[in-house]
Amino acid sequence: MSKCVCVLAEFRAENFRRVTFEVASEGRRIADVLGAEVCAIVVGHGVAEKAPELGRYGVDKVYVADDPALENYLPETHVPVIADMIKKCDPALVLLSASVDGKDIGARLSARLEEGLVQDCTEIVVENGKVKARKPIYAGKCLAWNEWADGAMPLISCRPNVMSCLPPSEEKKAVVEKVDVSIPIPRSSVTGLELDTSGRVGLSGAEIIVSGGRGMKEAQNFALIEELAKLLGAAVGASRAAVDSGWRPHADQVGQTGKVVNPNLYIAVGISGAIQHLAGMGSSKFIVAVNKDADAPIFSKADYGIVEDLFNFIPVFTEEVRKLKSTCS
Ligand SMILES: Cc1cc2nc3c(=O)[nH]c(=O)nc-3n(C[C@H](O)[C@H](O)[C@H](O)COP(=O)(O)OP(=O)(O)OC[C@H]3O[C@@H](n4cnc5c(N)ncnc54)[C@H](O)[C@@H]3O)c2cc1C
Structure with missing residues (x-):
């Protein structure tokens, strides 16, 4: 052996x-x-x-x-x-x-x-x-x-x-x-942990992620993403453009200089699909993209693409998910 x-x-x-x-x-x-x-x-x-x-x-x-x-x-x-x-x-x-x-x-x-x-x-x-x-x-x-x-x-x-x-x-x-081990005496120590009690699903390890990009236009519009994510039991992510605009914290950033994620389902909303963003989510099992520009690069990576204004699509989609969930439960 x-x-x-x-x-x-x-x-x-x-x-x-x-x-x-x-x-x-x-x-x-x-x-x-x-x-x-x-x-x-x-x-x-x-x-x-x-x-x-x-x-x-x-x-x-x-x-x-x-x-x-x-x-x-x-x-x-x-x-x-x-x-x-x-x-x-x-x-x-x-x-x-x-x-x-x-x-x-x-x-x-x-x-x-x-x-x-x-x-x-x-x-x-x-x-x-x-x-x-x-x-x-x-x-x-x-x-x-x-x-x-x-x-x-x-x-x-x-x-x-x-x-x-x-x-x-x-x-x-x-x-x-x-096993008996000899533990060195550290020069620093953890004196307390403050756990996130918001109940939000964390990005790392999330099975479903709904992410928003510059197409969301302003911070308040992320309420649409939050609502859909809550219904799906998903984490909320963001592109760097959304983070740099101050709409989301850096902890939400997906990509080369953010988090690398591998959910079963990644829904990219108003995100163009720059290579640095794809570096963080390109190996997701299913990718759904919502973008009003049919030539957006994200569509070459997506399994399902919706060419539509997100402000028309997301509320209708969220409502359909809500109905589906109420009939299933
Ligand atoms: C060194 C380096 C590291 C980087 N790291 C990262 C990183 O970690 N993560 C990351 O995301 N980026 C990163 N970037 C930035 C990256 O290059 C892109 O600039 C960024 O990903 C673009 O974000 P976005 O797709 O949200 O914005 P945009 O590229 O501006 O795309 C916005 C999209 O929204 C669509 N849209 C607009 N309005 C609507 C609407 N009403 N309905 C539907 N669609 C709409 C548009 O058609 C467009 O495709 C990095 C760049 C560099 C140079």
Whole structure:
């Protein structure tokens, strides 16, 4: 049997993040090709009881570092602990999420372990026993394949919402081993967390996103987008033009200098489809564009296009969604 495939789990608000299940499932697929086991590393506080759950997504064994000092992510405490745990399990490769924390951890691990990292991958294959990872570059205009030298341990962060989860196997539980770790004393600490209590769906990891662009004309008109998003249980996004105009916060910006999202459905309203915007949402599973200009570049990327003034279309569409929802419930 080959060395294991190691998956780094992300834990937030007393649960594993969905992307961890995607990464674990991808780890299982790779391990099956290599004839290897999947091990996971979980670092946090109050995580041990949840750890067996990773078995549902193909993890065989979970190494857990559970300590109050590890409750909130801090590079100074988490990265040395994770690096030590990776050294102990000596895996063939390490998979983690290309989330904000995952990208930070990946870069630091790469330096600490002196291993090559490829961030934000959208596909991983094994050819003749060698791992190759594909990632979009140049704002998504080009796809680059990466491979590692013999004897290297690939570090790969996976773009959220691209790799599909295995159907969860309810009865399968992973074996859990608690690991004693030495936690460095940090020079800074998290003293409190202020959680967003607005009830709004966050952009990262959202299944549906409704985004508005310069075509919305002014901040108040985003009420149309908000209303539709609320009905669909969607997050609200924006183009940079809308953000630069001060209509939306930067946290809502989708694109090269905003967030990269991969929802099942992306509705682009009054957005032209500049390459920098496409870089953030081009891999969405279904794209619907509403634009009054039939030649807008967004239509070359969209699965469904509505050539119409958004101020005519969105209220009617919202009303139809409302009717549909009331007949279904
Ligand atoms: C280095 C760099 C980084 C960048 N990063 C980003 C990024 O992260 N995200 C991003 O979005 N952009 C980014 N940009 C900016 C990008 O190039 C575009 O300028 C921006 O995406 C345009 O936003 P928009 O589509 O909302 O506006 P526009 O390009 O002005 O398009 C507005 C669209 O709305 C349509 N419209 C107008 N009125 C209506 C109506 N009543 N009904 C229907 N349709 C209507 C128009 O036909 C038009 O197609 C970046 C640029 C640079 C140089």
